[in-house]
Amino acid sequence: MIRIEKKVLDKVARAEGVPASVIVRGVANGTxxxxxxxRRTLMKPCAIGRGMSTKVNxxxxxxxxxxxxxxxxxxxxxxxxxxxxxxxxxxxxxxxxKVRKRILSKCLVPLGxxxxxELACMPGKDFMSMREDDFIDIIxxxxxxxxxxxxxHSGISLEEVDFIKETNPRILNIVSRGGALIAAWMAANxxxxxxxxxxDEVVDIARRxxxxxxxxxxxxxxxxxxxxxxxxxxxxxxxxxxxQRALSRGAQVMIEGPGHVRLDQIEANVRMQKTVCHEAPxxxxxxxxxxxxxxxxxxxxxxxxxxxxxRGADFLCYVTPAEHLRLPDVEDVRQGVMAxxxxxxxxxxxxxxxxxxxxxxxxxxARAKRDWKQQYELALDPDLASRMSRDHVLKSGDVCSxxxxxxxxxxxxxxxxxxxxxxxxxxRI
Amino acid sequence: MIRIEKKVLDKVARAEGVPASVIVRGVANGTxxxxxxxRRTLMKPCAIGRGMSTKVNxxxxxxxxxxxxxxxxxxxxxxxxxxxxxxxxxxxxxxxxKVRKRILSKCLVPLGxxxxxELACMPGKDFMSMREDDFIDIIxxxxxxxxxxxxxHSGISLEEVDFIKETNPRILNIVSRGGALIAAWMAANxxxxxxxxxxDEVVDIARRxxxxxxxxxxxxxxxxxxxxxxxxxxxxxxxxxxxQRALSRGAQVMIEGPGHVRLDQIEANVRMQKTVCHEAPxxxxxxxxxxxxxxxxxxxxxxxxxxxxxRGADFLCYVTPAEHLRLPDVEDVRQGVMAxxxxxxxxxxxxxxxxxxxxxxxxxxARAKRDWKQQYELALDPDLASRMSRDHVLKSGDVCSxxxxxxxxxxxxxxxxxxxxxxxxxxRI
Numbered sequence: 126m127i128r129i130e131k132k133v134l135d136k137v138a139r140a141e142g143v144p145a146s147v148i149v150r151g152v153a154n155g156t157x158x159x160x161x162x163x164r165r166t167l168m169k170p171c172a173i174g175r176g177m178s179t180k181v182n183x184x185x186x187x188x189x190x191x192x193x194x195x196x197x198x199x200x201x202x203x204x205x206x207x208x209x210x211x212x213x214x215x216x217x218x219x220x221x222x223k224v225r226k227r228i229l230s231k232c233l234v235p236l237g238x239x240x241x242x243e244l245a246c247m248p249g250k251d252f253m254s255m256r257e258d259d260f261i262d263i264i265x266x267x268x269x270x271x272x273x274x275x276x277x278h279s280g281i282s283l284e285e286v287d288f289i290k291e292t293n294p295r296i297l298n299i300v301s302r303g304g305a306l307i308a309a310w311m312a313a314n315x316x317x318x319x320x321x322x323x324x325d326e327v328v329d330i331a332r333r334x335x336x337x338x339x340x341x342x343x344x345x346x347x348x349x350x351x352x353x354x355x356x357x358x359x360x361x362x363x364x365x366x367x368x369q370r371a372l373s374r375g376a377q378v379m380i381e382g383p384g385h386v387r388l389d390q391i392e393a394n395v396r397m398q399k400t401v402c403h404e405a406p407x408x409x410x411x412x413x414x415x416x417x418x419x420x421x422x423x424x425x426x427x428x429x430x431x432x433x434x435x436r437g438a439d440f441l442c443y444v445t446p447a448e449h450l451r452l453p454d455v456e457d458v459r460q461g462v463m464a465x466x467x468x469x470x471x472x473x474x475x476x477x478x479x480x481x482x483x484x485x486x487x488x489x490x491a492r493a494k495r496d497w498k499q500q501y502e503l504a505l506d507p508d509l510a511s512r513m514s515r516d517h518v519l520k521s522g523d524v525c526s527x528x529x530x531x532x533x534x535x536x537x538x539x540x541x542x543x544x545x546x547x548x549x550x551x552x553r554i
Numbered sequence: 555m556i557r558i559e560k561k562v563l564d565k566v567a568r569a570e571g572v573p574a575s576v577i578v579r580g581v582a583n584g585t586x587x588x589x590x591x592x593r594r595t596l597m598k599p600c601a602i603g604r605g606m607s608t609k610v611n612x613x614x615x616x617x618x619x620x621x622x623x624x625x626x627x628x629x630x631x632x633x634x635x636x637x638x639x640x641x642x643x644x645x646x647x648x649x650x651x652k653v654r655k656r657i658l659s660k661c662l663v664p665l666g667x668x669x670x671x672e673l674a675c676m677p678g679k680d681f682m683s684m685r686e687d688d689f690i691d692i693i694x695x696x697x698x699x700x701x702x703x704x705x706x707h708s709g710i711s712l713e714e715v716d717f718i719k720e721t722n723p724r725i726l727n728i729v730s731r732g733g734a735l736i737a738a739w740m741a742a743n744x745x746x747x748x749x750x751x752x753x754d755e756v757v758d759i760a761r762r763x764x765x766x767x768x769x770x771x772x773x774x775x776x777x778x779x780x781x782x783x784x785x786x787x788x789x790x791x792x793x794x795x796x797x798q799r800a801l802s803r804g805a806q807v808m809i810e811g812p813g814h815v816r817l818d819q820i821e822a823n824v825r826m827q828k829t830v831c832h833e834a835p836x837x838x839x840x841x842x843x844x845x846x847x848x849x850x851x852x853x854x855x856x857x858x859x860x861x862x863x864x865r866g867a868d869f870l871c872y873v874t875p876a877e878h879l880r881l882p883d884v885e886d887v888r889q890g891v892m893a894x895x896x897x898x899x900x901x902x903x904x905x906x907x908x909x910x911x912x913x914x915x916x917x918x919x920a921r922a923k924r925d926w927k928q929q930y931e932l933a934l935d936p937d938l939a940s941r942m943s944r945d946h947v948l949k950s951g952d953v954c955s956x957x958x959x960x961x962x963x964x965x966x967x968x969x970x971x972x973x974x975x976x977x978x979x980x981x982r983i
Contacts, residue, residue, distance in 0.1 A: 348918035450943035489777035514879035
C-alpha cells in the first residue's frame with residue numbers, strides 16, 4: 126500500500142482541481158504517481174498520470190566538471206520559474222554528490238536522478254569493476270538524501286546486449302547514457318543487469334522512502350529509423366512486468382519512453398506502452414519527430430510531445446535547443462521548458478483538463494477586446510509576451526503593430542456595431 | 555488547359571525528384587500548382603500539392619508605414635536564405651505599391667500578395683467607397699507586375715456577414731485582415747462580395763498570367779473555440795465550388811485554411827478540405843494548437859503544421875514568434891521559417907518523400923560515427939548547429955559537451971568491439 130502524506134496530497138489535489146480521493150485511487154492502482162521522498166519537505170509536489178494535467182521535467186547537471194555548481198543552481202532556478210514541474214539532476218564528474226546535495230537543498234519541485242551516474246564517477250574507481258552491491262548501495266545512499274524519483278535502467282538484459290553485440294542492428298544502438306553504461310558493465314563482467322536481478326531490493330528502497338521509480342528505457346530509439354524495433358519492445362515488455370512487481374510491493378512506478386519517433390508512430394508507441402505497462406504513467410523524452418534539426422530540438426520535441434501527451438503520455442521530459450550539440454545553458458533551459466509546457470498545454474486542452482481550455486478561451490476573449498494587459502497575464506510566458514509587444518501596442522493605440530489600423534479584430538468589431546441584433550435567422554449552407 | 559513553361563517545369567521536377575509528367579498530370583487535375591507569373595522569370599519556382607514535398611511560405615511586408623523598404627528587403631533575403639519556398643508581401647500603408655515592385659525585382663521565389671490590401675491603402679480614397687470594378691482593376695494591375703499568386707477572399711458572402719452581425723457567434727468573428735475588410739465593405743455597401751460575383755473575371759486574369767489563385771479563408775478560426783464551426787464550413791463549401799469553376803476555366807487554385815485548431819481537430823480539417831475542395835492543394839496558416847502562447851507561436855504553429863502536413867496539407871504558411879504581438883523583425887522571420895521547415899520535414903518523412911527520410915538516416919549515421927562536420931552539413935540549419943557546438947566538440951575530442959566522456963554512443967560502440975560478430979541468434983521476447 127502506497128502512502129502519501131496528507132499535506133502533499135492536499136497540495137496536489139488543489140493544484141489539479143480534483144478530489145483527493147481520485148488521486149488516492151490513481152496512486153493505488155498505479156495510474157498516478159506522486160514523487161515525494163518522505164525524507165524531505167517538498168514545496169511544490171505534483172501528481173503525474175491519468176486524469177492529471179501533463180507535467181514537464183527539466184534536466185540540469187554538470188557534465189564531467191563542465192559548467193559549475195552555481196551555473197547549475199541558476200538553471201534550477203530558471204527551470205522552476207519557467208514552470209517545470211520536476212527537475213532531474215543528471216550531473217556526472219567528480220562533484221556529482223556535492224552538486225546533488227546543493228540542488229536538493231534548493232529544489233522546490235520533485236528532484237530525480239540517475240543513480241548509476243554517481244557510480245560511474247566514483248573517484249579512483251573503475252565503473253566496470255563495480256560489484257552488484259554497489260548498484261544497490263548507491264540507490265540507498267541517494268534515497269536517504271531525499272531524492273524523489275530515480276531512473277533505474279532495469280529493463281535491459283544480457284539478451285539485448287548480446288543481440289546488439291552480435292548483430293549491430295541499429296543506426297544508433299544505445300543512446301541512453303545510463304543504459305549504455307549498464308550494457309557495458311554487463312558485457313565486461315558477463316553478468317546480468319544488477320537492477321534486473323535485484324529489482325526487489327530496489328523496489329523496497331523506493332517504497333521505504335516513497336520514491337517513485339522511473340523505469341528507464343535503455344533501448345529507446347535515438348534515430349527515427351530505430352523506433353519501435355524489437356529491442357525497444359522487448360525491453361518494454363520487461364518494464365511492464367517490473368511495473369506490476371513494484372506496484373504489488375508498494376512502490377510507485379512510471380515508465381520512460383522514447384526518444385526519436387516519426388509522427389505516424391507516436392500514438393502506437395503511447396498505446397503500446399499503456400497496454401503493456403498496465404496504464405502506468407508514461408514519461409517521454411520528446412519524442413523528436415526528426416533527427417535532422419539539431420539546434421531546434423525543443424521544437425521537434427514539442428511536436429512529438431504534444432502528440433504523445435494528447436494520446437496519453439503523462440509526463441514530458443524537455444529537450445533543449447542544445448540537444449545533440451552541447452551542454453544546455455540557462456537560456457536553453459528556459460526555451461526547453463517553455464516548448465514542453467506549450468506541448469503539454471496543447472494536449473491538456475484535448476485531454477479535457479478544464480483549466481487548459483478555459484485559459485485559451487479567456488486569452489482569446491481578451492484578444493477580442495484588445496485587452497493587452499489580460500493577454501499578457503494569461504500567456505504561458507507573460508514576461509516575453511509583454512516584452513515583445515508592449516511598446517508596439519502603446520505606439521499603435523489599442524492594436525499591435527502587425528496589422529496596425531487594419532487590425533481584423535477592430536474592423537470586424539465594426540460590423541457588430543452596424544445594426545442592432547435581431548432574431549437569429551435559420552442558417553443555410 | 556493550364557500551361558507551364560518547360561524550363562519552369564524542368565526546374566520543379568528536378569527539385570522534387572519526380573518525372574515532369576507526374577507534375578503535369580497533377581497540375582491538370584488540380585492537385586498540384588506551380589505559381590509562376592509568365593511576366594517574370596522565376597529563379598526558384600516550386601510545385602505545391604499532392605506527391606510534392608511540403609512547402610513553406612514566409613510573410614513579410616510593411617504595416618502602414620512601420621518598418622521600411624530596406625528592412626523588408628532584408629526580411630525577404632533572410633526568408634529565402636533560411637529556406638522559404640515562397641514569400642508573400644502583405645504590406646499595407648502608403649508605400650505598398652513601391653514596396654511590392656522592389657520586392658518583386660529581388661524575389662527569387664514565387665511572390666504572393668493580397669491585392670485587396672492595396673485597395674485599402676489608396677491615397678486619399680476611402681476603401682468603403684470603392685466600386686466593384688476597383689476590386690478587379692487592382693488584380694489586373696498586380697498581375698501585370700508579375701505577382702505569382704494572389705490571396706482572393708472570394709468565399710465570404712453577405713449571408714455570413716449578416717449571420718455575424720446578427721448573432722456575434724464567435725469569440726473572434728473575423729481574424730483575416732483581408733476578409734474583415736471585404737466583410738466591412740459588403741456591410742457598408744449592402745452589396746455582395748465582388749470577388750464572389752465577379753469570380754470568373756478574377757479567374758481569367760489569373761489564367762492569362764499563369765497566376766495561382768489562393769482562395770482565402772476570411773472565416774478561419776482565430777481561436778480554438780471557433781474552429782470547425784458553421785461559418786468556417788459554409789465558406790469552405792463555397793471555396794470548393796469556386797475551385798472547380800476556376801480549374802475548369804484553366805486557372806490554378808489552392809485553398810487557404812486555418813488558423814487556430816485543437817490537436818484533435820486538425821486531421822478532420824485537412825480531410826474535409828481535401829474532400830470538399832476536390833484534392834486541391836491546401837495552404838494552412840499554422841494551425842496553432844493553442845491560443846495561449848504569444849511569443850512562441852512559431853512553436854504552436856509547428857506542432858499544428860506538422861500534423862496538418864502529415865495528414866495531407868501541402869503548404870505551410872509560417873507563423874513567427876511575433877504573431878499576435880507585433881510586426882515580425884528579421885530574427886522572427888528566421889525563426890518562423892525554420893519552425894515551419896521542421897514541421898514540413900517531419901511530415902515529409904511520413905508522407906514518403908524519399909529525400910526526407912534519407913536525410914534523417916544520414917544524419918543519424920553521422921551521429922553514430924561522431925562525424926560532426928557531416929552532422930552540421932545535414933542539419934536543417936547547418937550554421938546554427940555548427941555555431942552552437944563546434945567549440946564544445948573541439949574541447950571534448952570527438953564527443954559533445956552534453957555527455958562528455960559518458961557519451962552513450964561511444965560507450966555502446968565499445969560493445970561492438972568486444973567480440974567478433976557471430977551467427978545471428980534467433981531472438982526471443
